[in-house]
Amino acid sequence: MQFESFADFLNMGGYAFYVWLSFGVTFLAMGIIAIQSLSKHRALLKQVVVEKERKARIKKARQQQQDNT
């Protein structure tokens, strides 16, 4: 450990603001893109299923209409 205490570590030799700002923004940006990329996949698959079921319903309705006429 290069620092005497935890407070010393947080102070970063007087550069606390710049060091923690850099690391904070970096991991925030990485976190955002990671979560966005992963959650999009779930949304897409759901969309596929919804679309598929909608098509099936349309097909069924058409069939019924044809049967009625």
Added chain:
Amino acid sequence: MWKWLHPYAKTERAYQLCLTLQPWFWVGALVCLSIGTVWGLAFAPQDYQQGDSFRIIYIHVPSAILSMGTYVAMAIAALVGMVWQWRTAYMSMIAMAPIGAVMTFIALFTGAAWGKPMWGAWWVWDARLTSELILLFLYMGVIALYGAFEDKQQAGKAAGVMALVGVVNIPIIHYSVEWWNTLHQGATISKFDNPSIAPEMLWPLLINLLGFAFFIGAVTTARLRNEIVLRELHRPWVQALATEKVSKQTSGSPNVNLKEGS
């Protein structure tokens, strides 16, 4: 080699490959980034000139190197797409663009936060900084151009041309510190025979570099998967996969989606 490589042009195989690679990439990124960051922040020795502010190097240098590396990978994907007409090549090109842009942003932002205490300015119109900013605009241009076309094969071609033309910027970024008299310091670790950095400072940097690379791999495979599903929406294998995955998530109420989007 071609025989081995060729099946991955098929979207289904590419999807499976992403699926198997992804967990390894995420785990690798998490492990390397935590080790490298903790080591770099708490255990690496102080710089004799810059004090503790030099610790920004542990995210600045990996993200800057890999912003260029991702760009080259993206341009290679564009070239493959153009020469062999692989749709998956264009898909991986557009999967890489956003994470490349994020890496460029991180490099610029941490550079600014490092420049303020060291140079006394958040930003200077220095050759290195300007050419890196152009790289960010190139990434954004590729994303915007791809999004502007309805026909995604056309979009891939147009964005691919832009990605390929933009490659000239890469050597400009790399050599900018030698060609011009700049404020930015020279290369530190690319001189492998005689690196101008102490080994106890270098190790966490290399580990973080690896961690960032894993992270880019993880995000790229995740986004490539999304792109494949989006483009192959009506293929039977995508529909089967989606049905299986979604019903697993909402087990017990499989008709939960019936009311949505009629």
